[in-house]
Amino acid sequence: METDPLLQRVGRTAMVVCAVMTSVALIFSPTHLMSAAAVIGGGLIAGGSYVAIQSGVTALVDRMIGGANPPSRREALRATVLKLTGRYALLGFAAYVMIARLRLPPLGLLAGASSIVAAVAVEAARLLVVKDSSPRT
Secondary structure, X not given: OOOOHHHHHHXXXXXXXHHHHHHHHHHHOOOHHHHHHHHHHHHHHHHHHHHHHHHHHHXXXXXXXXXXXXXXXXXXXHHHHHHHHHHHHHHHHHHHHHHHHOOOOHHHHHHHHOHHHHHXXXXXXXXXXXXXXXXXX
């Protein structure tokens, strides 16, 4: 299954937003390196979540649309849910390590994790600008 171009743009925009926030944290934060590392860590967690959701939904749709009989559909659904749950457990463990063990600032992690939200907002603004600039009939 091909990836939607809009989703690809959101992913690229999220990386750019995370890089900009990392630069801002590096320049303006009192704890330069720790804050920048926290933003990068939050971006990695958000990116991992984005990839987990995207691949989980793609696998689920592929298995459910496939011509399998109902018992194997149930098994496919179970396998997909277990895989997705395992990925989120791993992401939760990574967040724990970053906050509790590496002592990264939680606000930096939150800023990095919000890069996906900021990227979606940027894409929504782009779509509105394109829609408003199209000729009206």
